[in-house]
Amino acid sequence: MQKISYKIGVDIGGTHIGAAIIKNGSQIIGRKQFPFPQDEVFATDYMSERGSIVCDYIYNLVTALLHEQRMSIKIISGIGIAVPGGISKDNETVIKAGNLGFYNLPLRKLVARRFENTRVSMINDADAAMLAEYTYGELQDTQTAVLITLGTGVGGGLVIAGKPFKGGMGNGIELGHMILKKDGDKCGCGHSGCVETLCSATAIKNMAIRSGYKKADDKFHARNIIDDAKDGIVDAEKIFDEFVDNLSCAIVSIINFIDPEKIVIGGGIAHTGDYLIKKLIPQVKEKSFFENGYAQICLAKYLNDAGMIGAALYNEKSLS
Ligand SMILES: [Zn+2]
Structure with missing residues (x-):
């Protein structure tokens, strides 16, 4: 019997940060979103502060989502993050995401620090959407x-x-x-x-x-x-x-x-x-x-969910 897998996909957009719990690759069993904290982020020129603000939002969003679904982080095998912008080849740093105000921000590591013991990965949002639609959706x-x-x-x-x-x-x-x-x-x-x-x-x-x-x-x-x-x-x-x-x-x-x-x-x-x-x-x-x-x-097929599904899928792939 196939083991059930749960991942969390997070899609950071210019207006909202969305998160979903995804079962066995593509089945969304719970979702939640917060507005992207644009005013707070653009109020500071310090990139580490911008990163820290967004990481707080992601942490609170994921925690609230898990709470709503009465699930523990312990059964989540990974968190995949999709970002609208250029990402370094090692998938560690957001090189440039103009709509978010991120430049050379080592976002994957910053998010990973908030979720100790959970594997955190990062991918460009269009690449994530592509991965979801190619694997399970309209591009199959x-x-x-x-x-x-x-x-x-x-x-x-x-x-x-x-x-x-x-x-x-x-x-x-x-x-x-x-x-x-x-x-x-x-x-x-x-x-x-x-x-x-x-x-x-x-x-x-x-x-x-x-x-x-x-x-x-x-x-x-x-x-x-x-x-x-x-x-x-x-x-x-x-x-x-x-x-x-x-x-x-x-x-x-x-x-x-x-x-x-x-x-x-x-x-x-x-x-x-x-x-x-x-x-x-x-x-x-x-x-x-x-x-x-x-x-x-x-x-x-997945409309605006493809980023979250693809980010979670990439988390699985990057394990192997
Ligand atoms: Zn342009």
Whole structure:
């Protein structure tokens, strides 16, 4: 009989830190999230303090989640953390995560100190999502396919010849930082006009402010705009349609570049569901170079959970 395994996956995002208890690889049996403590983190320039603040949140989040599920940390065989940013090759240090304000932060070790006797691992969030969808989700059995994760930022991954592609030089894939608009908005990476500035939740928020639908000092999330659009509020619909138009440009460029069989959309915005896909597909069709069939476009199986599931899966893999 297979031994039951429990892991915890933690996904650090620009707006929330999510954690889930995951049974036997992909079954979520409990979840919880805290807001990302942006104000506290950006109030200090000391990286060790930023790390310490986030580690406190992660520790409290995991402890509260275990308490809710009446489980002890002792039965958790590992904690995997997914981070939206560049990570060192030894998976110890966050080199650059602009949305979190992390630069050269040895985060894995800092988290591991809080959870003595539990194995802690760290992985880039898009790589984690890729691992989850490739192992159990929509990228299973694909030969050439692309995953795009739409959240505070934009990430992605690529399957080539049936295997996740890690980049020719080992740098990975940065779909979010392909430049879609020369001299466009400033991106968290320091350049301008990246896919991330046009196709992320942050982009939707900026469009809402720019169009006057929201004020710059209003507290709101991209999902509020999307909900308004779904409710038929014309000005919100206009913003969402502009977002879809931008996203279709990025997707058509990817299709024209590698002609994948499937494009899978994950991340927080994937929760928009069919409303997004139904608007996106005609836009892609209109812009596509290929007339006789091209990539199937679908939602990720695990939507925004793929980061947590993949982080936990990586924890298992890194044991071997
Ligand atoms: Zn960028």
